[in-house]
Amino acid sequence: MHRLRRAKIVATVGPASNSPEMLKALFLAGVDTFRLNFSHGSHDDHARVHAAIRALEQEVGRPIGILQDLQGPKIRVGTIRDGRIKVEAGETIRFVQHGTDGDRDAIPLPHPEIFAAVLPGHDLLIDDGKLRVKITGLGADWIEARVITGGVISNRKGVNLPDTLLELSPLTPKDRADLAFGLSLGVDWVALSFVQKPGDLIEARGLIGDRAGLLAKIEKPSALDHIDDIIRLADAVMVARGDLGVEIPHEDVPGRQKELVRACRLAVKPVIVATQMLDSMVAAPTPTRAEASDVATAIYDGADAVMLSAESAAGSYPREAVEMMDRIIRSTEHHKLYRSLISVSEPQVERTPPHAVAAAAATLADAIDAPAIVAYTHSGTTAARIARKRPEVPILALTPEIAVARRLCLLWGAHSVQSAPVSTYEDMVSHAEEIALGEGFGQPADHIVVVSGIPFGRAGTTNNIRVTRLPG
Structure with a gap:
């Protein structure tokens, strides 16, 4: 199975959605990555949800991403x-x-x-x-x-405190305990709350290493002042409009959202737009027109993913909220203005062989009406470079690493598959053809574009394009 859209859906798990039955319903409705909010719930609660998602992954035969969202330092008044x-x-x-x-x-x-x-x-x-x-x-x-x-x-x-840079670690003792627990479970992403400066990410990276992707939540004005360095040090970014909208004027949030989405696309880092996207669906089976427009705007901006919070965690209509978000994304991506708006915001190709090869593959696939681009990716970088171009066709990302396949569930346009490693050029081509047919990304006699790095198995070496015809 594969989604009929490019942008991804992240859904927060909570009391309304933590049963195995509802998790499966949400996945089938369109969820690509599940968010575990460690501001709520016990370790046992999160462990049960994690196990249920991994069991679901085995059942459906598709990688599913799991994002651990740390609470961060909460500043509150005392008792009155x-x-x-x-x-x-x-x-x-x-x-x-x-x-x-x-x-x-x-x-x-x-x-x-x-x-x-x-x-x-x-x-x-x-x-x-x-x-x-x-x-x-x-x-x-x-x-x-x-x-x-x-x-x-x-x-x-x-x-x-929007005007104040606090000498405060983004990792409280609770966060450190939660992080150790999440890493022991095997979460795919760790979201760091209330990032203020680049050093916050360095501190977190020292604890996480390469065991999970590091996602920076942008919700402080001080983070905007250091945004280029923060994006460079993070593996992904979340535009967390809740606290950000408290600390900067409401009228500045839409423009900042566009800046952040564009900066992340330029840096080849996935970006999630989050908070109150379909908020009225916490209590109603349909969103407001303004909320539908909000989701569509994030898709027109080129966001990799959009996120549901209370809508799926505590609302009365979690499945309906996912279905609605899926429909809005698909409708937006098929609108006649979508391609032109995405193209206008396209960053210039960096003058390096890996970026040039990835961009050329996207252009080539469009030119020959290929049904898919197959990207062999050891770390996810090759697929991300192709996604930066926002091609018209899906990206079939093949990786021997299940952890990479799961992290790619946040990446625009990527349909990730854990595949056997390849060692020869001939194996690469035949393997790509077999999986493209098996996953439903082409018919016999279709031409597909295959992108890889040679020598195989070395991260970051995007240097080879091959056009091949599917057999049959």
Whole structure:
């Protein structure tokens, strides 16, 4: 089986979708990669889901990606007397580093790194930006602020500091324990939350090594300031519009999304667009027209994947949400303007043999009406270079590594297959022909384009194109 679309679907697993039966229904509806959100659930819960996905993978005979999403450092206010304080615009309130049972003159904020980093004039946002205060004064363990947008401050509400670079590791002790557990299970991707600077990725890479792909979630303004280096160090990127939309103006989010998708395509790194894509489907069987347009915009931008969060994790219609996303993607990719919009955003081919060969293969396949491009890929790089071109035909990615086949479930246009390694040129061609026919990517007498690196088995050596005719 293969999808009738190029962009991929990521779905978050939760109480609404963690049974083996629902996981299978979601896969059949269109899910390519499942996200395990380690902000919720126990290790035992995630282990059961992981085992169910791997059993499903065996049943359907297709690689399925698993993305572990780490919680990251959550900044929250402490406990408030009577559970809540109502504050009005214009009044002055005070935050303190130590203490409990706070009031408006001593709201607990138990994060010393904040007191070390903030400056007068910085904004502090509470409860997903519903309340905004501006810092007017501070000491070693207190912060005074003027309320700009009033409302209710209640226990343990989240805090965002869009103007402040915190000296804070993106990996909390909980994250380190979760990461070790996820790697022991064999997750394919690890998503790092609240990345602020390139060094955050270096720290995570030291723990992960090559056991999983490293995905950077872009949700902080400071990450945007270092985005080129962050993309270079990551294996993939997520445009996490939830927290990002709290910390930067709402009107800036669409443009930033387009910039990030384009930068990732240029860097040959998969990019996911996420958060509230079909949010009304948490409680309704259909999305709003604006939500359908939001998904379509990400596809027109050239995103590798789009993601469902609460829609599939906790909503009343998880399967319907996946089916809707699948239909929107397919409709968008078949629209008469799709190819022209994708082509306009196409980056220039890098002046290196591997990139030139991959781009030439895509152009050649279009020219001869090939039904597919077969890419032999040891690390996934050859398939990613071809996907950068966004060819009109699917990419049949053959790899001897099951871990690579699973990671390619995030890559635009890639249908990954774990295949036996090849050692000779003749084996390469016959193997490509056999799998293309077996996977339904061509008919006898069709011409396909085969791309590989020679010598075989060496990562990154994309240097060979072959046109072959399918036998029969």
